[in-house]
Amino acid sequence: MTPVAAILVIPAAAAVVLAFVPGYGPGARINLGASLATLVAALALIPLAGTVAGETLVVDSLNIVFVVLNSFVGFTAAAFSAGYIGHELRTGRLTPVNLRFYHAMYQLMMFGMNLALVSNNIGLMWVAIELATLTTVAMVGIYRTSAALEAAWKYFILGSVGIALALFGTILVYVAAQPVLGEGAASMVWTRLVTGAARFDPAMLNVAFVFLLLGYGTKVGLAPLHAWLPDAHAEGPTPISAVLSGLLLNVALYAVLRFKLLMAANPAAVAPGPLMVALGLLSAVFAGFMLYRRRDIKRLFAYSSIEHMGIIVFAFGMGGPIANFAGLLHMTMHSLTKSAIFYAVGCVAQVKGTQRIEDIGGLTQSHPALGFGLAAAVMAIAGMPPFGVFMSEFLVVTSTFAREPVLALVLVLGLLVALGALLLRLTGLLFGPPAGPVASAEGSLLPLYSHLALVFAAGLHLPGPVVAWFRAVADLLG
Amino acid sequence: MVSLSYDIAHLLAGGLVLVSFMLLYQDRLYSLLNVFALQAVVLAGAVAWQAHIQGAHHLYVTAAIALAFKAVLVPWALHRIVERLGVHREVETVVRIGPTMLAGMGLVALSVVLMLPLTAAENPLAREDLAFALSVILLGLLMMVTRRNAVSQVVGFMSLENGLVLAATGARGMPLVVEISVAFSVLIALIVIGVFLFRIRERFDTVDVAALDESRGERP
Known part of the structure; x- marks a missing residue:
């Protein structure tokens, strides 16, 4: 089996198996094993x-x-999830039947995301992203509390708006391509679309891109289409918050990037950059201010995800080798850091039995390993040196200063606002007198610290091959 | 013959937009479901006609799905749900009907202005189909945002999906149309009816989404 087939077949097969495996232990082990096998196949790719x-x-x-x-991230989240879900099972928040469903959905989601990433057909890509989204909707609602159901319903309603707009955009791309590439499947194959794009009707492509950007942008969590994101992050199981922020947003972003490349291949079509810059900047600044009013710790970091996706979309919208490189690096660093934060937050919420920031205090005293891990991850996400996020944000800002100083100033304002909000909100939680239960955390801290180590190492020194690799991708993105 | 087939396609697609407007002013859930069934019948007609004039026989499958699933099965199931759950029989709106209709007209005008000049190079059939389809999509969106009741939001989503199917069938030779319509049907069947409505019912007396607003993590 080729690695490409393997990254699709392993999760799909695991999903089927997991749907029939009773019991928490075997389910969690199969989930972890399948994720590891997928990771190996992905590296072989x-x-x-x-x-x-x-x-x-x-x-x-x-x-x-x-x-x-x-x-x-799918693998480390599966490792974190094994401990996390065991705790939920013992406290009775989830039943064994829920767990079977959860594990099957987890692998189905990995299958959907991988299919979306490697599919060469824009229709298939759309179907795969929808599959991944719907599995996460099901997982967000898994606790069946009123808040979880409301979050899942909101996610479903807003997600289906995104579904509709993105599919309409996809149809318009087909309509634009069909006179040039002929009827049938050929006009939906991305590699053919890109080579023929110069001869497409530019006006049609323009409108198609607007629909695609709004549709997939809903899933990226861009303001003003972000309303589903904080609820979905806050009410679902924490491993799902980690994969939502770390993975699903990226997959939607990937779809936007593919269509950006298509637009760039047609010289008469409108440049997609300014639209992305505007939406990205709006999201980054808006989310920065929204951070101040959060009372729920998972919601706080959900808004931080909106902010960072805004920065990434902004960087890709600016374009050019440096900004693209910075965007790609920032995306990688954000995925690693944000999922690490959610691993820590998941442990915290389980120990303290609450997600309210006010009710949690002095974590570094009561749980040093967990507390300092979370503190380091928060420093990293706030863009403090020496972590990788600092380097990527620095690159985004400096490359923007060289070209559009005003935009760079607005972006820096957003970054500082977010930094202030994170410090203000989390100082009491991390330092100060301990509050709430002090039982030791059960979940493994290994996923958290392995991510932190990677982000730290990337901040100190990016290995040559990785730089060369990212540079090649940045050139491809134009 | 060409102009006749064009006129019939035009008539059916235009009928779909008209029924979308009828959905907007229904104030009772049962009649809303009946009008939705009517829309599905019109959609089945429009898709079957496209299948006929394009000679694309696989589209008959899509038409059959629209007829069997969306015109009969889903409205019947939603009728049962409304009956069994004792949901309020009135449609609860956020915005009153009059302004909603005006906004709907604005949206139709917008989609015509947007799509017609764009597709001047296309054949006229695809062009008007796209304009009609976008109107149906936007009217479905409008319905989803101006209704509070979960059942009417689902109807809004399905009507929006009808617009997507119309657009996909109007684009000549587009692949995956049948697959997409099957996937949508499965989605509607599983997620909406199966999971959400019953579980929302377990916790609340109404299927009014506004009732879910009380417990947000935001409020102290």
Whole structure:
């Protein structure tokens, strides 16, 4: 089996198996094993860049970055989830039947995301992203509390608005391509679309891109289409918050990038950059201010995800080798850091029995390993040196200063506002007198610290091959 | 012959937009469901006609799904749900009907202004189909945001999906249309009816989404 097939077949098969495996132990082990196997297959994919370009599947240097990141965070989240879900089972928040459903959905979601990333057909990509979204809707509502149901319903309603807009955009791309590439499946194959795009009707492409940006942008969590994101993050199980922030947002972003490339291939079409810059900047600044009013710790970090996705979309919208490189790096660093934060927050919420920031205090005293891990991760996400996020944000800002100083100032304002909010909100939680229960945390801290180590190492020194790899992708993105 | 087939396609697609407007001013859930069934019948007609004039036989499957699933099965199931759950029989609106209708007209005008000049190079059939389809999509969105009741939001979503199917069938030779319509049907069947409505019912007396607003993590 080729690695490309493996990253699809393993999660799909695991989903089927997990749907029938009773019991928490075997389910969690199969989930972890399948995620590890997917990660191995994804790593085996790296040397294959550019060799697979069929009608259905494509592997180029762009999507390999996403696939590897996806599989890695998917694996560590599965490791974290094993301990987390065991606790939920013991406290009776989830039943064994829920667990079976949860594990099957987890692997189905990994399958959907991987399929979206490697599919060469824009229709298939749409179907796969919808599949991944719907599995997360099901997982967000898994606790069946009124808040969880409301979050899932809101996610479903807003998600279906995104579904509709993105599909309409996809249909318009087909309508634009069909006179040039002919009827049938050929006009939906991305590699063909990109080579023929120069001859498409530019006006049609323009409108298609607006629909695609709004549709997939809903799933990226761009303001003003972000309303589902905080609820979905806050009310679902924490491992799902981690994969939502760390992975699903990236997959939607990947779809936007693919269509951006398509637009760039047609010189007469409107440049997609300014639209993305505007939406990205709006999200970054808006989310920065929204951080101040949060009382719920998972909601706080959900808004921080909106902020960072805004920065990433902004960087890709600016374009050019440096900004694209910075955007790609920031996306990687944000995925690693934000999922690490959610691993820590999951442990905290389980120990303290609450997600309210006011009711939690002095974590570094009562739980040093957990508290300092969370403190380091918060420092990292706030963009403090020496972590990788600092480096990528620094690159975004400096490359923007060289070209659009005003935009760079607005972005820096957003970053500082967010930094202030994080410090203000979390100082009491991390330091100060301990509050709430002080039982020791059960979940494994290994996923948290392995992510932190990676982000720290990336901040100190990016290995040459990684730089070369990201640079190649940045050039591809134009 | 060409102009006749064009006129019939036009008539059916226009009928779909008209029924979308009828959905907007229904104030009782049962009649809302009946009008939705009517829309599904019109959609089945429009899709079958496209299948006929394009010679694309696989589209008959989509038409059959629209007829069997959306015109009969889903309205019947929603009728049962409304009956069994004792949901309020009135449609609860956020915005009153009059302004909603005006906004709907604005949206139709917007989609015509947007799509017609764009697709000048396309054949006229695809062009008007796209304009009609966008109108149905936008009217469905409007319905989803101006209704508070979960059942009417679902109806809004399905009507929006009818617009998508119309757009997809109007684009000549588009692949995956049948698959997408099947996937949507499964989605509606599983997620909406199966999971959400019953579980929301377990916790609340109404299926009014506003009733869910009380417990947000935000409020102290």
